[in-house]
Amino acid sequence: MSGCGSPPRTRAEAPDPVGSFLVSTRAAPVIGDRDDVVCAVRGLTKTYPAVRARRNAPGTPAVRATDDVRLDVRRGEVFGLLGPNGAGKSTLVRQLTGLMRPDTGSVEILGHDIVRHPERAARILAYLGQDSTALDELTVSLAAETTGRLRGLDVRRARAERDAVLDELGLAVIAGRPLKKLSGGQRRLACFAAALVGERPLLVLDEPTTGMDPVARRAVWSAVDRRRAENGTTVLLVTHNVIEAETVLDRVAVLDQGRIIACDTPAGLKEQVADExxxxxxxxxxxxxxxxxxxxxxxxxxxxxxxxxxxxxxxxxxxxxxxxxxxxxxxxxxxxxxxxPSLEDVYLSLGGAARQGLVKA
Amino acid sequence: MSVVPAEVVPGRTRGAGETAPGRAELGPRARLWPSLAAVYRAQLSRARVARIPLLFVATFQSIGILVMMRGVVDGGSEAESVVAGSAVLVVAFVALNLLAQYFGQLRASGGLDHYATLPVPPASVVLGAAAAYASFTVPGTVVTAVFGCLLFGLPMTHLWVLAAVVPLSGAALSGLGAACGLLAPRPELATLLGQLGMSAALLLGVLPADRMPEAVRLVRDLLPSTYGVEALARTFGAHPDWAFVAGDLAVCAGVGVASLAVATWAYRRAAVR
CATH class of the missing domain: 3.30.70 (Alpha-Beta Plaits)
Incomplete structure (x- = not known):
């Protein structure tokens, strides 16, 4: 079983929602009813075919990049996918964002079948990938504005949202500079800004804070928190930064070789190895x-x-x-x-394949 | 640092019966023309950062060829095709070669994901980029044509026809460039295809056709840039046959439509792997 879902519960026996308001997610996750599941993944499997060896290039066997993955991401939570390089995090995210078709399994985001209608993903979620090539030669301001326009905003709204987001993230001073000329962290922040223009109920962020200084990181997480508080935005976060995972995530799924080997709150996971x-x-x-x-x-x-x-x-x-x-x-x-113990120890005690752990010190 | 517990965020408690199947409303789709304009504007702005040196290279290459050919060709119809060929070569360099490289790199690096996760019609991305690259060629083509006319003593009366030649051959060549870039399995291959296309445009477009062997002339007829060259070359005469000019340009337009359609299909295919 490679899963992380809500135990089945019928609506009839669901108690009044008031009780759940009193419980912190960190301490004990409260299982919401089905309407609260923003992203439901069932039996998601994707196998990369084997590559035959050629001259100067050894062949690779078939790889199961995601293996029967089951996930429920609930409204308003910051849900993390944690795992070492090559664990299948990005492949999983590409399937959730409609960029890659799974071999089998289903992905349902806010009631829409993304496997059957991958094009709908673009209208429900904003995706921050690891690559910035598409925006590199644009100025920060134009990158944000263009992205907003391609998200269906008219010129006036795209500009208004661009200005608001750049101000919020402290990017206004470098708005006129091309992304290419910025430092890695600033460039990442500019791409994050572009992802925020044109509000979406689900943000899928693939290692958003790579290379950022603490100030930029704080800007990212406070922007995320504001959207959660005001709009109930849900965040699916890919990370291999354990320290960040412990501080920002409500729940985390630990991936190893395409399988989810654990899924809980960071505190809940750490309890598993509390005696060490x-x-x-x-x-x-x-x-x-x-x-x-x-x-x-x-x-x-x-x-x-x-x-x-x-x-x-x-x-x-x-x-x-x-x-x-x-x-x-x-x-x-x-x-x-x-x-x-940290999440790193959890990962290792769960039998994570990469014995060197999740992050390099 | 994330201080808002998931339970207190708004939008959690829903009234029964509201949006019954639990489906969220989809965000708006970006419409074809506004998003095409946005892509075009963004691509054009890239010129300021990255493209200007390459535009100079494109222009100097063509001017160099003109000067070189001046020693071989004296005038007459050969001079006309040399000038026309060099002018259209700028289009081939930028629209075919550079666009193939751009899309090849974008595809290989994963940059296409950015567009693929936005609700934008594929045609907007391809046409916007193609239009921008075709626009980059305008100054170089005009400079080359004017310089060539002065060098070979050709009349500049009908140079206005460039206003049709550049966009139409630009459409044909950038469509091919985009298709090559998006279809090539590896970025090096995209670069190679772009370079080969440009070399073909150079050799088959600039050199006078009369001296070519039959087989090469056939290849020349298959290359869309040829029709742009011929259309421009015809207008250097005292009484150009406008029907033929229009015919040549129609071929460019046809190839443009077809190749841009292929490029759009290739984009769709490359975006969802």
């Missing part, structure tokens, strides 16, 4: 394997150069810290950290 802590040891030159306690730890550590990462129950961690901060081991130790 992470110990990181950085050795000066090499690990002092002559110390028997250290040698014994080696099997359980994920090694990356001079860095060892261990996931241990708290008592064990205490013992390890005591061992390495005293005696011969301490002389070889450069640095150590002790941390409570």
């Amino acid at each position: 802590v992470r110990v990181e040891l950085v050795w000066r030159e090499r690990a002092p394997l002559e110390v028997p306690e250290v040698a014994a730890l080696r099997d359980r550590a994920a090694e990356s150069g001079r860095r060892w990462t261990l996931r241990l129950v708290p008592e064990e961690a205490r013992t390890v810290v005591a061992t390495v901060t005293g005696g011969a081991a301490f002389a070889a130790l450069d640095d150590f950290t002790l941390a409570t």
Whole structure:
């Protein structure tokens, strides 16, 4: 089962909605009735065919980029797709936005069948892809205005919305500069601005904050929050930034090799590994394997150069810290950290295939 | 940082029976002409950033060919086809070659996703870009034609016909360029096709047709730029046969319509993979 859905519940037994107002999503997700599902995905599967080997290019076997994916994204939530490179996040998003036809399965966004009518996706959602080639040689202002016009706004409204969005994101000062001449983060913010012109009930954002400084990031999330509060906008976010995922997401689906291996609130996911802590040891030159306690730890550590990462129950961690901060081991130790679990640890404990984890430090 | 819990956002509690099947209203569709105008304007503005050096290259290339041919051709009908060929070559360089490269890159990098996730008719994107690239060729074509007329002592009386030759051969060649760019499986191939098309326009358009072997002349007849060249060349005479000029231009227009239709189809195909 590769899914993340709402348990079935008939309307009759749904309690009055007032109760749900009192509950924070973070603590315990409240399952809404079907009308509240903005995006329902069932059994979505897409296989890339095998590529035959050619001269200078090795062949690749057939890859299941999405494997029987089941998702329910609810109105007004920031729903995250988290996973390492190649987990199938972008393929999944391309199928949700009508850019790619799945082999089997269904995608329903606000009651519209996107597999049968992919062209409708463009009229329901705004998509921020990873690539900015289409806008690169335009000025920030023209990129936003043109996108608004192609979203069906007339000239006056496109300009009014453009001005409002550029002001909101603090882009007014660089409105006259071509995207190409901007830094990566600024360019990304300008593309985000273009995605916001011409309001849509669903925003699909593929790594929107890549390369952004904290100020720009804050501008993005406050713009998103404003739209949620005012219009009930739903956000589907692709990310492989664990720290961001923990702070902005209401719920997160963890993808691994095209399958959803977990889906919950960030806090709920972290509870799964609450009985573990992470110990990181950085050795000066090499690990002092002559110390028997250290040698014994080696099997359980994920090694990356001079860095060892261990996931241990708290008592064990205490013992390890005591061992390495005293005696011969301490002389070889450069640095150590002790941390409570993050989504990264969740991913690894779920058996994520990429043993190096989700993000590179 | 996201501080609004999902439960308190508006639009959650719906009255029973309101939009019964639970379908949201779709956003507006962008209409053909307004979105074509928007794409055209955006593409035209790209010239300021990226295209101006290339437009100079296109013009200098044609002027260089004129100067070179001056040593070989003395005048008469050969001079007419050299001048006409060089002028139309600017169109081939920009509309065919550069547009093929542009769409090839856009397709390969995923830039088409931007347009494909907007409710814009495919024809608007293709026609807007093609029209913009055809427009880029206007200054270069005019400069080349005027320079050629001065160099070879041809009359400039009927140069106004460029007002028809540039858009119509522009439509034919940019349609081909867009189709090549959008159909080529790899961007290098799109570049190659664009370059080949331009080389063909150069060799078959500038060199006088009378000296070509029969087989090459057949290829020349297949190339849409040829008809733009011939239409322009005919008007250098004292009494141009306007029926033939119109006939040549009609071929350009026909090829333009067909190739732009193919390009639009290719765009649709490239957008949803």
